[in-house]
Amino acid sequence: MFKIFSLKNGLENVEGFYCDGVNVGMRQNSIDGDVAFIRSDSLCDISAIFTTNIFQASPIKHFLKYPKDFKTDFILINAKNANAMTGEQGILDIENIFDSLSKHKKVTNPIMSSTGVIGYRLDQEKIISSFEKFDFNSKNSDRTARSIMTTDSFKKELSLKVELDDGSIFNIAGICKGAGMINPAMATMLSFITTDANIPKTDMDELLMEAVENSFNKISVDGDTSTNDTVMLLSNKKSEVYNKDAFREALNKITFELAMMILKDGEGANKLVSFEVKGAKNMKDAQKASRALSNSLLVKTALFGEDPNWGRIASTIGASGIDCREDTLNIYYDDLLIYSNEFRELDKSREDKAYKIMKQNSFKVICDIGLGDASYTSYGCDLSYEYVKINAEYRT
Amino acid sequence: MFKIFSLKNGLENVEGFYCDGVNVGMRQNSIDGDVAFIRSDSLCDISAIFTTNIFQASPIKHFLKYPKDFKTDFILINAKNANAMTGEQGILDIENIFDSLSKHKKVTNPIMSSTGVIGYRLDQEKIISSFEKFDFNSKNSDRTARSIMTTDSFKKELSLKVELDDGSIFNIAGICKGAGMINPAMATMLSFITTDANIPKTDMDELLMEAVENSFNKISVDGDTSTNDTVMLLSNKKSEVYNKDAFREALNKITFELAMMILKDGEGANKLVSFEVKGAKNMKDAQKASRALSNSLLVKTALFGEDPNWGRIASTIGASGIDCREDTLNIYYDDLLIYSNEFRELDKSREDKAYKIMKQNSFKVICDIGLGDASYTSYGCDLSYEYVKINAEYRT
Numbered sequence: 001m002f003k004i005f006s007l008k009n010g011l012e013n014v015e016g017f018y019c020d021g022v023n024v025g026m027r028q029n030s031i032d033g034d035v036a037f038i039r040s041d042s043l044c045d046i047s048a049i050f051t052t053n054i055f056q057a058s059p060i061k062h063f064l065k066y067p068k069d070f071k072t073d074f075i076l077i078n079a080k081n082a083n084a085m086t087g088e089q090g091i092l093d094i095e096n097i098f099d100s101l102s103k104h105k106k107v108t109n110p111i112m113s114s115t116g117v118i119g120y121r122l123d124q125e126k127i128i129s130s131f132e133k134f135d136f137n138s139k140n141s142d143r144t145a146r147s148i149m150t151t152d153s154f155k156k157e158l159s160l161k162v163e164l165d166d167g168s169i170f171n172i173a174g175i176c177k178g179a180g181m182i183n184p185a186m187a188t189m190l191s192f193i194t195t196d197a198n199i200p201k202t203d204m205d206e207l208l209m210e211a212v213e214n215s216f217n218k219i220s221v222d223g224d225t226s227t228n229d230t231v232m233l234l235s236n237k238k239s240e241v242y243n244k245d246a247f248r249e250a251l252n253k254i255t256f257e258l259a260m261m262i263l264k265d266g267e268g269a270n271k272l273v274s275f276e277v278k279g280a281k282n283m284k285d286a287q288k289a290s291r292a293l294s295n296s297l298l299v300k301t302a303l304f305g306e307d308p309n310w311g312r313i314a315s316t317i318g319a320s321g322i323d324c325r326e327d328t329l330n331i332y333y334d335d336l337l338i339y340s341n342e343f344r345e346l347d348k349s350r351e352d353k354a355y356k357i358m359k360q361n362s363f364k365v366i367c368d369i370g371l372g373d374a375s376y377t378s379y380g381c382d383l384s385y386e387y388v389k390i391n392a393e394y395r396t
Numbered sequence: 397m398f399k400i401f402s403l404k405n406g407l408e409n410v411e412g413f414y415c416d417g418v419n420v421g422m423r424q425n426s427i428d429g430d431v432a433f434i435r436s437d438s439l440c441d442i443s444a445i446f447t448t449n450i451f452q453a454s455p456i457k458h459f460l461k462y463p464k465d466f467k468t469d470f471i472l473i474n475a476k477n478a479n480a481m482t483g484e485q486g487i488l489d490i491e492n493i494f495d496s497l498s499k500h501k502k503v504t505n506p507i508m509s510s511t512g513v514i515g516y517r518l519d520q521e522k523i524i525s526s527f528e529k530f531d532f533n534s535k536n537s538d539r540t541a542r543s544i545m546t547t548d549s550f551k552k553e554l555s556l557k558v559e560l561d562d563g564s565i566f567n568i569a570g571i572c573k574g575a576g577m578i579n580p581a582m583a584t585m586l587s588f589i590t591t592d593a594n595i596p597k598t599d600m601d602e603l604l605m606e607a608v609e610n611s612f613n614k615i616s617v618d619g620d621t622s623t624n625d626t627v628m629l630l631s632n633k634k635s636e637v638y639n640k641d642a643f644r645e646a647l648n649k650i651t652f653e654l655a656m657m658i659l660k661d662g663e664g665a666n667k668l669v670s671f672e673v674k675g676a677k678n679m680k681d682a683q684k685a686s687r688a689l690s691n692s693l694l695v696k697t698a699l700f701g702e703d704p705n706w707g708r709i710a711s712t713i714g715a716s717g718i719d720c721r722e723d724t725l726n727i728y729y730d731d732l733l734i735y736s737n738e739f740r741e742l743d744k745s746r747e748d749k750a751y752k753i754m755k756q757n758s759f760k761v762i763c764d765i766g767l768g769d770a771s772y773t774s775y776g777c778d779l780s781y782e783y784v785k786i787n788a789e790y791r792t
Contacts, residue, residue: 052715053714054717054718054720055710055713055714055722084707084711085710085722087722087723087737087740089740117707118705118707118708118710118711119707119710120742121740121741226711227710227711227714297693309513309514311480311514311515312514314451314480314481314514314623315449315451315514315622315623317451318449318450318451318623321450322450324450324451326481326483327483339515341483344482344483344485344517345516345517346516
């Protein structure tokens with residue numbers, strides 16, 4: 001057995017890791033930084049999961065050039081420019097930046113991670129200027145988390161302490177960014193998780209994959225998948241403490257809570273809604289229907305309008321291509337059964353109850369397909385005027 | 397050879413067909429009708445294509461109960477209520493309505509078609525009251541086209557006269573409705589096409605399928621597929637004239653122009669954009685990428701913002717799951733090459749030209765994948781505040 005405690009702030013709680021963020025003039029008119037680093041004072045194992053977009057950004061291509069299971073002690077992160085669709089030059093630019101870094105700080109196998117506009121080369125001069133500004137011995141998770149934001153309206157960080165039965169302790173912490181372009185199968189998001197747990201590399205790979213599947217891969221803001229999506233887990237083993245079950249639970253908690261922060265910060269979103277599809281014939285069907293709901297424009301606008309228009313829920317299920325029947329389907333808003341095969345007349349009191357549920361900031365839509373045992377839950381948000389505004393004006 | 401002439405108005409130009417629309421109180425505060433009919437004074441062959449949504453609405457289920465290749469002389473159409481997700485009762489309601497109709501007008505194998513809110517039984521009393529109001533000998537295509545509108549901001553009708561080399565003539569005309577919930581693989585749309593051409597039933601089926609594939613199946617407003625989508629072609633053979641090539645061209649023209657009217661009327665849309673994907677390895681890839689573009693929220697909001705953010709175009713192609721490479725891809729806005737592997741620096745004059753193109757009401761996005769010969773074009777529109785407003789407030 002073990003206990004998990006939430007700590008204040010983020011990355012500063014993990015032994016041996018340092019981080020900072022500075023503004024080098026790419027993010028204008030802001031006190032927040034635009035370049036950040038996370039480093040360890042000893043070499044780390046690293047597990048990483050990248051975007052499924054075929055046009056992987058240059059920092060991802062640069063990462064993938066390292067040999068399998070390489071160790072690292074330095075991650076450099078920038079906002080405002082994704083360094084994506086920049087070809088071979090984009091990789092050369094990163095190598096050039098790291099050549100300059102080596103004159104300021106000895107690092108091993110440095111990694112870069114970028115987010116921002118697609119299609120332009122990095123401003124190397126500005127990024128390199130950060131190396132004179134960084135305090136490499138800082139543990140400022142707040143500034144780091146703020147420096148990687150794009151359209152985010154708040155920084156996202158989280159830290160947990162895990163205490164095993166014998167009183168031994170390890171720590172795990174994470175930061176992430178992401179507010180739009182969020183889609184199951186990863187999203188425009190960067191997340192960096194650090195731990196001093198003595199976790200073997202094989203467990204890192206296995207547990208990170210599992211944690212991402214149950215968190216970042218279950219949220220949708222707008223159904224788009226970016227060129228830069230990245231989740232990284234770094235471990236420096238400093239605590240010399242490890243327990244697989246405890247680590248699994250702590251990592252799942254970190255990634256799930258970070259994912260919910262992204263969804264709450266969904267561009268222009270006001271409501272966080274979970275879409276549970278159960279009673280499906282198989283997992284594939286459950287997942288397909290659940291994701292169709294969290295991505296549907298008509299469902300999302302109905303959520304924004306606080307309209308319990310369950311017909312759009314039913315229609316989306318029907319269009320999703322899964323096995324389903326009109327007479328076995330049941331739809332609930334929270335605990336309220338709003339559609340069943342027996343309901344054929346408008347029921348005013350039922351509608352009134354549904355309107356009340358829709359007014360909440362957070363609620364459940366549950367669709368029981370009635371044909372099997374498989375279930376899947378994904379998480380979405382409403383689509384507001386604000387989303388359109390943010391994305392119409394993104395580059396201006 | 398043959399000539400095709402556009403005629404004024406719509407269904408009134410086809411011999412032997414009658415139509416009208418009246419308001420029975422379901423559409424409130426409007427001079428437009430809410431129930432309409434289209435009938436022929438002789439029996440017609442009918443070809444129909446229905447939604448791919450598994451929850452087909454009751455009028456579609458009612459249609460499918462007739463024997464294959466049945467003939468009909470009457471279609472009844474209502475707005476405001478989709479009669480979908482209404483179970484067996486929804487079909488019984490239609491049968492009851494047609495029992496009443498038979499007391500006013502002798503009809504054979506009548507068909508119903510509905511559009512509106514999902515999940516409630518039809519108001520039979522109101523619909524039946526239309527039978528006393530209809531002028532069954534009217535040829536009022538304008539009132540008919542207006543009566544079937546939902547969120548449409550204008551009526552949609554079109555009529556063509558086809559003259560063959562020997563001077564013989566046949567006519568073809570169509571009306572349709574649809575403004576939102578429009579997606580490739582049909583959409584929330586109803587379309588009724590009438591002809592007096594002497595077309596064999598097998599040609600009707602073949603040519604309607606082909607025409608829908610090249611028109612209604614290529615447009616997207618919001619990526620949703622409704623429970624009620626219907627395209628019907630009725631022929632009464634009255635002209636005794638027919639030529640397959642001429643009919644094909646005329647039918648394609650009717651369905652394509654009606655589809656473009658739907659897109660122009662896309663809820664809150666200001667721009668009509670064609671997404672041509674060419675140079676794809678195969679047709680499946682070309683179609684997949686083209687449809688991903690016309691459905692992407694980020695692409696659609698960038699169009700609304702008149703921002704030539706080609707990075708979102710590239711990212712959407714990359715996320716679509718097709719075979720593609722960064723170094724063979726070329727992206728054009730109209731004739732302007734905006735992305736190629738050679739472009740690695742911001743070019744102010746190129747950007748300025750792109751901004752001008754984006755300000756047009758209509759333009760092309762062309763993506764040359766550079767890996768093969770397959771091409772596919774789909775048509776989309778921008779996503780505006782107005783779309784969110786219309787769909788947030790749809791039922792209220």
